[in-house]
Each structure stands twice: as C-alpha cells, then as structure tokens.
Amino acid sequence: xIKTVDLTKIFRTDEVxxxxxxxxxxxxxxxxxxxxxxxxxxxxxxxxxxxGLLDNPTSGELYFSExxxxxxxxxxxxxxxxxxxxxxxxxxxxxxxxxxxxxxxxPLLYMKVSGSERRKKVDEGLERMKIVHRKKHFPQxxxxxxxxxxxxxxxxxxxxxxILADEPTGNLDSANGEEVMNLLTELxxxxxxxxxxxxxxxxxxxxxxxxxxxxGHIVTENIKQVL
Numbered sequence: 001x002i003k004t005v006d007l008t009k010i011f012r013t014d015e016v017x018x019x020x021x022x023x024x025x026x027x028x029x030x031x032x033x034x035x036x037x038x039x040x041x042x043x044x045x046x047x048x049x050x051x052g053l054l055d056n057p058t059s060g061e062l063y064f065s066e067x068x069x070x071x072x073x074x075x076x077x078x079x080x081x082x083x084x085x086x087x088x089x090x091x092x093x094x095x096x097x098x099x100x101x102x103x104x105x106x107p108l109l110y111m112k113v114s115g116s117e118r119r120k121k122v123d124e125g126l127e128r129m130k131i132v133h134r135k136k137h138f139p140q141x142x143x144x145x146x147x148x149x150x151x152x153x154x155x156x157x158x159x160x161x162x163i164l165a166d167e168p169t170g171n172l173d174s175a176n177g178e179e180v181m182n183l184l185t186e187l188x189x190x191x192x193x194x195x196x197x198x199x200x201x202x203x204x205x206x207x208x209x210x211x212x213x214x215x216g217h218i219v220t221e222n223i224k225q226v227l
Contacts, residue, residue: 001162001193002028002051007060007070009046009216020046022216023060028195030161033188035204036197038213044197045166047213051195052085052164053077065161082111086155086163088184090170092147094139094154100126101135104154111158125153129183145176152183156192163187165196169203181206 009021020043028034028051036044049055050062053069054077062070069080086107087093094103104125108118126132129149139147148168155163165184169177177200185206188194196207204210212220 001030001032001065002026002195003061003063004051005061005063007047007050007057007062009043009050009055010058019216021050021057024213024216024218026211026218028193030193031188031191032209033185033194033207034196035207035210036195036213037199037201037204037210042213043216044213048164048166048195048197052087053081082107083158084160084162086158086160088148088151088155088163088165088168090167092139092144092151092171094147094150096139098138099135100131100137100139100142100150103139103150104157107154107158121157122153125157126150128156129153143176144172145179148172148176148180149183152180152187156187160192162193162195165194165198167198168196169198169200177203 005025007021007024008019011018011020024047036047038044050057053064056072057070060070061068064080069077072080101122104122105118108121123132126135129152131146131149131153134142134146139150142150168184169180172180181203184194196203198204208224210222211218
C-alpha cells in the first residue's frame with residue numbers, strides 16, 4: 001500500500017536547516033498495523049504527515065497504492081486523500097460549533113455524498129463507535145474518551161483504506177485509552193491498514209510491527225507474531 005525510498009524532509013529558515021527525515025525507506029502492506037516510536041523530535045509526526053499526503057518530502061520517493069506521489073501538487077494530494085485516508089489525532093480536532101453528528105458527517109459533505117447516503121453512513125459509524133446516543137451533543141459536552149470515539153467515527157465514515165493515528169490515547173486515561181486501542185484493533189481486523197505514532201509501549205504492543213525512529217532514521221524494526 002505504501003512504500004518510501006530514501007524519503008528525506010528538510011526544514012529551512014534563513015539561519016537554520018533541520019533534517020527531520022533522513023533517507024527513510026520502508027514498506028507498509030495492506031492490512032498491517034504499524035506503530036512508529038521514538039523520542040520527541042525524531043521525525044515521527046513529519047513521517048505521518050508525509051504518509052498522509054499532508055506534506056511533500058524534500059527528496060526521495062513515496063508510493064501510495066502503487067502511484068508515485070512525492071511531487072504531487074496540494075490539489076492532487078487532497079483529491080487522493082479523500083475517501084482513502086482517515087486521521088485520528090491526540091487533540092481530537094473536532095469542531096466545537098458542530099454537533100457530534102455534524103462532525104462525523106463533514107468528510108462526506110466534502111465528498112458530495114447524497115443526503116440519504118450520508119445519514120446512513122453517519123448513523124452506522126456512530127453505532128459502531130457506541131456514541132450514537134450523543135449525536136446531538138457538542139464536543140465540549142463529551143468526555144475525552146467519547147470525543148476520541150467521535151474522531152474515530154469521523155475517520156472511518158468514508159471507509160478509508162488507511163487510518164493514520166497520531167498519539168490517539170495521549171489525552172486519555174488508561175481505561176479510555178485501552179478502549180480506543182481496542183476500537184483501532186477491531187478496525188484493523190476488518191481490513192483497515194493502520195499506522196500509529198505513539199510514545200506508549202503499551203499501545204505499541206497492539207501493532208503487528210514496531211518501527212523505531214531516531215534522528216530521522218529508522219534504527220530498528222520489530223515484527224511481532226500475530227496469532
């Protein structure tokens with residue numbers, strides 16, 4: 001599904017040049033659950049942004065579904081993301097002025113899905129995440145765990161091939177964090193590919209493979225046996 005070859009990202013200002021990723025080569029196959037770990041500043045979030053087509057690399061190759069997309073324009077990246085990639089963030093990134101239902105519906109509006117189909121998909125997503133009883137509430141009326149369930153429902157409502165999760169349990173207590181990880185595991189068992197950035201060794205244990213980054217390099221990969 002995803003392949004990178006010598007992927008490099010350099011951030012430049014007038015005085016400073018920072019190499020966030022340095023010739024990263026990796027492959028992620030369809031149906032995998034991959035955890036990316038490493039200290040702060042090692043390039044984890046930069047890698048996730050590039051894999052999610054939110055940014056372009058400075059150099060190197062990036063293949064998404066066998067298309068070479070490293071030099072795609074912002075418009076082409078946006079079109080490819082729609083319906084293909086879902087995002088789950090540590091801070092939830094819900095819109096406070098919209099209800100739970102409206103937050104989950106938003107990606108479908110961007111895709112110009114018909115009203116009847118939107119209602120069906122949103123209700124299915126909220127049911128699956130066990131949050132349908134809160135669909136008329138606003139994000140600030142929910143607990144952190146409930147907000148993250150809404151965020152996951154929004155990420156999967158378009159049935160994407162890939163979910164990218166950036167510290168998905170970072171703002172949650174252990175019970176809610178475990179619940180979110182179980183939801184991600186269920187989605188992966190249903191065939192969704194998941195790439196997750198995490199500092200948590202506990203969360204990383206849910207993955208099939210753990211990739212360790214340090215100073216923009218992959219330093220180790222631990223492939224686990226999946227029973």
